[in-house]
Amino acid sequence: MNRRAILRRSAVAAAAVPLAAPAIAQPQAPVLRWRLTSSYPTSLDAIHGAAQVFARTVAEMTDDRFQIRVFGPGEVVPALQALDAVQAGTVECAHTTSSFYIGKNPAFAFATGVPFGLNTRQQNAWLYEGGGIDLLNELFRQYNCYSLPLGTTGAQMGGWFRKEIRGTEDLKGLKMRIAGLGGTVLQRLGGVPQQLAGGDIYPALERGTIDAVEWLGPYDDEKLGLNKVAPFYYYPAWWEGAATTSFVANLEQWSGLPRSYQAAIRTACAEATHWMVARYDTRNPDALRRLIAGGTQLRPFPREAMDACYREALALEQELAGRSPEYRKIHEAWSKSRDDMRAWFRVAELSFDSYLAQAARR
Structure with a gap:
């Protein structure tokens, strides 16, 4: 094979191999x-x-x-x-x-x-x-x-109380650490809401500066030692279903x-x-068992008190929607989602949970 033929074949082979693209620096994510x-x-x-x-x-x-x-x-x-x-x-x-x-x-x-x-x-x-x-x-x-x-x-507990709550009258004058709009509802029923940070609630309850406190649930409440200064543990936290x-x-x-x-x-x-x-x-189930074994008295809120709080909460929603444009805009979308999901949950989630709760009790 002559030199000219070899050169021709080499040129064809080289053309078939793609040229490497020049390296382009990629921007590195910042530190x-x-x-x-x-x-x-x-x-x-x-x-x-x-x-x-x-x-x-x-x-x-x-x-x-x-x-x-x-x-x-x-x-x-x-x-x-x-x-x-x-x-x-x-x-x-x-x-x-x-x-x-x-x-x-x-x-x-x-x-x-x-x-x-x-x-x-x-x-x-x-x-x-x-x-x-x-x-x-x-x-x-x-x-x-x-x-x-x-x-x-998740759904929270209703908090720790020095005295038993037998009805709506027991909410009057009650000094309670409670955050958010739940405190406003309590105030409308004669209570005295206090907003305190988590680290301040034990000493306030221990000194009697407040009569009751809500924080979260058994796992956290046990860590904060709230069971040591108040005997009654109420449920549910109607102000925080989540x-x-x-x-x-x-x-x-x-x-x-x-x-x-x-x-x-x-x-x-x-x-x-x-x-x-x-x-x-x-972790809440074991913590609740330990609290009860240690003498905590578990109580549901009386239906009368729950109903009174529910009525005031609905009235408050409408009043806030009338006062705050931001509240009104969010409430319109939120309340539609609430009503739609409640209708669906009544069919599926609630009926399932209710049956199991009753069956387990039997």
Whole structure:
């Protein structure tokens, strides 16, 4: 074979091989360090722990390039000032209960739960599929914030009382630590609501500064030692058939995040929410048994008192809708979802649960 033929074949072979594209530098995700202030005592491994689960998940999803350090209440700002700190940019984000801030706008209650409102599954459905997150963020934007659900407690207990509640009359003059619109309902019936952070409620109850306190449920209440200073444990918390806790970020900081980091936060919030309610559901039963064995007297709220609170809660809804445009807008969408889901739950969920409760009792 002559030299010219060899050269021709080499040229054809070379043409068949695609040329390597020049390397194009891909922008690397930034290294970020955020601070998160929690409104919940560090001793409570479920509700405070949800923020730790959230932060760990964000770090894992970003190969540790986005790290969020969790601070307990008082380490950076007091528990009930978390929203203010995020709004001002003192910290980048918080894990808090939005109903703490109904003094700013009563519509904040919807991010947590309203009296005689939705249960855990219904609240989750309204937030994620009923437009709740978007509606709430119209409100949060007014405070330079962006928010997502981060944790839920399930239905809560009605709290610890020094004296027995036999009817509506026993609510008059009752000084009770109770947050959100539940406190407003209690006030309409003659009670004296007090808003205290989790770390302050034991000493207030022990000293007699308050007569009763609601916090969450057996697992947390036992850790806080509330059974040591009040004998009567009431149920249910008609003001929190479900209580959703919130991730709140400074709006400018949130908007400046890469989309992949925003997606990591959304995913981590959902992960922490599933984890938190599962932790309570698996640990509350044993905690309740221990409390009862230790002398706690478990009591249902009298029907008369429940009915009176229900009437006042419905009246309050209408009054707030007439006063607050933000409350009215959210309430219109929320109440339609509530009514639709209640109709469905009566057919399926409620009938199933009611039968099993009766069958197990037999």
